Amino acid sequence: MTRIVCRQLAPAIADLGANVRMTTDAIRESVAAGAELVVLPELATSGYMFETPEEAQSVAITPGHPVFAGWSAAIRNAGADGRSGVVVGGFTELGDDDLVYNSAAVVDGTGVLAVYRKIHLWDKEKNFFTPGSVVPPVVDTPLGKLGIAICFDLEFPEMPRSLALRGAELIVVPTNWPRGNRPEGERYMEVTAAMAAAYSNHIGIACCDRAGTERGQDWNEASCVINEHGWVVANVDEAGIVSADLDLTLSRDKSLTDLVNMFGDRRPELYGALTDPR
Amino acid sequence: MTRIVCRQLAPAIADLGANVRMTTDAIRESVAAGAELVVLPELATSGYMFETPEEAQSVAITPGHPVFAGWSAAIRNAGADGRSGVVVGGFTELGDDDLVYNSAAVVDGTGVLAVYRKIHLWDKEKNFFTPGSVVPPVVDTPLGKLGIAICFDLEFPEMPRSLALRGAELIVVPTNWPRGNRPEGERYMEVTAAMAAAYSNHIGIACCDRAGTERGQDWNEASCVINEHGWVVANVDEAGIVSADLDLTLSRDKSLTDLVNMFGDRRPELYGALTDPR
Numbered sequence: 001m002t003r004i005v006c007r008q009l010a011p012a013i014a015d016l017g018a019n020v021r022m023t024t025d026a027i028r029e030s031v032a033a034g035a036e037l038v039v040l041p042e043l044a045t046s047g048y049m050f051e052t053p054e055e056a057q058s059v060a061i062t063p064g065h066p067v068f069a070g071w072s073a074a075i076r077n078a079g080a081d082g083r084s085g086v087v088v089g090g091f092t093e094l095g096d097d098d099l100v101y102n103s104a105a106v107v108d109g110t111g112v113l114a115v116y117r118k119i120h121l122w123d124k125e126k127n128f129f130t131p132g133s134v135v136p137p138v139v140d141t142p143l144g145k146l147g148i149a150i151c152f153d154l155e156f157p158e159m160p161r162s163l164a165l166r167g168a169e170l171i172v173v174p175t176n177w178p179r180g181n182r183p184e185g186e187r188y189m190e191v192t193a194a195m196a197a198a199y200s201n202h203i204g205i206a207c208c209d210r211a212g213t214e215r216g217q218d219w220n221e222a223s224c225v226i227n228e229h230g231w232v233v234a235n236v237d238e239a240g241i242v243s244a245d246l247d248l249t250l251s252r253d254k255s256l257t258d259l260v261n262m263f264g265d266r267r268p269e270l271y272g273a274l275t276d277p278r
Numbered sequence: 279m280t281r282i283v284c285r286q287l288a289p290a291i292a293d294l295g296a297n298v299r300m301t302t303d304a305i306r307e308s309v310a311a312g313a314e315l316v317v318l319p320e321l322a323t324s325g326y327m328f329e330t331p332e333e334a335q336s337v338a339i340t341p342g343h344p345v346f347a348g349w350s351a352a353i354r355n356a357g358a359d360g361r362s363g364v365v366v367g368g369f370t371e372l373g374d375d376d377l378v379y380n381s382a383a384v385v386d387g388t389g390v391l392a393v394y395r396k397i398h399l400w401d402k403e404k405n406f407f408t409p410g411s412v413v414p415p416v417v418d419t420p421l422g423k424l425g426i427a428i429c430f431d432l433e434f435p436e437m438p439r440s441l442a443l444r445g446a447e448l449i450v451v452p453t454n455w456p457r458g459n460r461p462e463g464e465r466y467m468e469v470t471a472a473m474a475a476a477y478s479n480h481i482g483i484a485c486c487d488r489a490g491t492e493r494g495q496d497w498n499e500a501s502c503v504i505n506e507h508g509w510v511v512a513n514v515d516e517a518g519i520v521s522a523d524l525d526l527t528l529s530r531d532k533s534l535t536d537l538v539n540m541f542g543d544r545r546p547e548l549y550g551a552l553t554d555p556r
Contacts, residue, residue: 119545123537135550155540157435157478158549165551182509185463189477189508196474199467200435230467231460259401262433267397271436272413273443274552 001245002143002170005035008223008240010212013047016059020045020067027074027087035243036079037143040089041210042118042151042174043102049215053100056128060094063112067091068105076109083142084109090150090174092129093117099130104148104174106139114139114148120159122152136163144169144248147203151175154207155193157200158274164201165263169248171197173207179218188220191232199230202262203251211240279523280421280448283313286501286518288490291325294337298323298345305352305365313521314357315421318367319488320396320429320452321380327493331378334406338372341390345369346383354387361420362387368428368452370407371395377408382426382452384417392417392426398437400430414441422447422526425481429453432485433471435478436552442479443541447526449475451485457496466498469510477508480540481529489518 007026012018023044030038042048045067046059061067071087078085086108093103093115101117102125117132118125136159139146147163149171154160160171177190186192191207198205209223223236225244228251234244254263285304290296301322308316320326323345324337339345349365356363364386371381371393379395380403395410396403414437417424425441427449432438438449455468464470469485476483487501501514503522506529512522532541 119548120543123535126537131545133548135548152543155478156544157439157474158544158546158552161435162549162551186509189473192470192508193474193477195467196435196471199471200433230470231464257401259404265398265430266434266436267409268436268552270397270411270413271440271552273440274436274546274549 001247002036003034004037004039004206004225004244004246005030005033006039006206006208006223006225006236006242008209008211008221008236008242009041009044010210011041011044011047013049013214014055014059016045016061020070023067023089024070024074027071031075031078031085036085037206038075038085038087039172039206039208040087040174041208042090042176043092044089044174046092047214048176049217050128053128056092056100060092060100062094063105063115068107068112071107072109072111075107079142086141086143086146088146088148088172088174100128101132102129102150104150106141106146106148108142113141116148116150118150118153120152120156138163138166138168147171149173151177154197155190157197160197160201160203160205164203168203169251170246171203171205173205175207176210177220177222179220188222190220191222191224195226195230195232198226198228200262202228202254204228204246204248279525280314281312282315282317282484282503282522282524283308283311284317284484284486284501284503284514284520286487286489286499286514286520287319287322288488289319289322289325291327291492292333292337294323294339297325298348301367302345302348302352305349309353309356309363314363315484316353316363316365317450317484317486318365318452319486320368320454321370322367322452324370325492326454327495328406331406334370334378338370338378340372341383341393346385346390349385350387350389353385357420364419364421364424366424366426366450366452378406379410380407380428382428384419384424384426386420391419394426394428396428396431398430398434416441416444416446425449427451429455432475433468435475438475438479438481438483442481446481447529448524449481449483451483453485454488455498455500457498466500468498469500469502473504473508473510476504476506478540480506480532482506482524482526
């Protein structure tokens with residue numbers, strides 16, 4: 001089993017120092033409480049509601065920034081059996097190309113294992129960020145193979161499908177879900193989409209939303225961990241923490257019965273149009 | 279607006295005559311109540327719980343069978359503005375190749391417009407049916423372009439995606455959902471998957487489940503109509519009827535905001551592995 005903890009924090013907009021401290025403290029606390037995988041929100045180092053591209057640029061950092069060394073030190077001894085733990089968290093990235101990306105870092109005790117640049121930018125993010133242009137990675141970590149998606153990514157079913165087909169054992173989703181409407185008794189649609197993705201791909205999904213009101217924007221505050229059957233096994237508590245134990249190896253066998261396999265039963269030769277150009 | 283009615287019937291196993299009468303009567307009643315699109319369950323002419331391939335074969339029919347002429351006559355004058363209405367219903371099909379398929383017919387006042395053969399067979403269906411081998415059609419009907427999926431098909435996100443990308447304005451799903459487990463307060467996972475598919479593809483989905491207990495098997499009895507935002511707008515009533523008005527043209531524009539388009543924002547060049555062979 002892997003102890004997954006999502007920390008539904010409220011980053012301070014454009015205040016890198018405050019967010020470095022808050023995120024690092026949250027990782028340390030979570031590890032002390034038994035976490036092996038700590039998930040932070042999208043753009044946890046910077047906040048979300050930028051007013052200008054210059055403001056985003058002012059808090060953009062590279063994967064060499066000391067915050068990631070801090071995350072690495074905080075998670076180093078978190079894993080069971082002497083393994084390192086893992087942190088997945090969002091940040092505003094300054095690329096070698098001087099462009100700004102909405103990215104997530106995968107960090108273990110040795111440092112930054114991978115950086116994923118969000119490929120599906122939501123709405124006004126397009127004014128502040130450049131979309132990623134690389135096939136989203138599946139990252140080999142001490143806890144297993146992690147597929148990373150950020151927020152709106154997960155609403156494109158190709159995204160979790162692609163990660164799962166390429167061997168992900170858990171999908172980890174730093175997110176900032178702007179507060180949406182929902183009929184009484186329903187989950188937010190973003191959670192519904194995540195549940196369906198978990199079910200269809202027979203894989204767990206850990207979603208870490210954010211909290212707080214930022215420049216007038218509220219959030220769903222709907223962080224959750226979903227198991228490989230698609231059911232939410234842990235919701236966020238009043239402290240903004242989700243904690244769940246998942247056996248990530250259960251995602252490896254896609255069989256539901258002797259005659260049903262969620263991957264083997266696919267008919268890719270009959271899915272016309274899926275890969276047509278836009 | 280299009281008035282959609284799903285009839286959650288209880289077919290009699292292997293009793294073609296009884297099912298012909300029941301389905302045709304249900305269409306007539308629905309039309310009298312204002313239906314323009316009538317959706318029937320999967321395998322409505324035959325029932326589902328076959329014990330042997332021979333039993334399935336014994337009630338397998340071709341698209342030339344008189345039942346479809348009966349459905350056609352019953353729906354002929356159902357549409358608004360002089361259009362014909364449309365019936366979508368499941369049947370056990372005998373192919374020209376003497377093989378047996380789990381199929382759905384799309385019928386209007388002129389006769390059978392199209393037959394779709396299920397491409398994702400669930401569990402023991404593999405003992406009785408041959409899977410379809412043709413890209414699922416989008417059918418031009420007097421009510422609009424209908425994409426057809428049968429039951430388990432919908433749990434492969436490629437299926438609704440492919441239908442919607444190819445111009446479907448509504449996805450119509452004859453289904454037999456074997457009774458599943460669900461945590462308290464949750465919808466059945468099949469409905470959750472349908473809601474997510476409707477949202478991600480910005481398209482309505484009409485699901486017609488079946489009722490009754492057949493050879494010990496119960497069903498979810500979760501027929502519903504879902505709008506293009508992914509919300510269930512009508513559940514089944516105590517008479518086994520779902521009735522909803524949907525504007526199918528709302529599915530044509532995939533924009534959610536000036537900067538968000540559920541199709542335009544796709545990144546097909548970055549979805550590695552989706553079309554790899556099994």
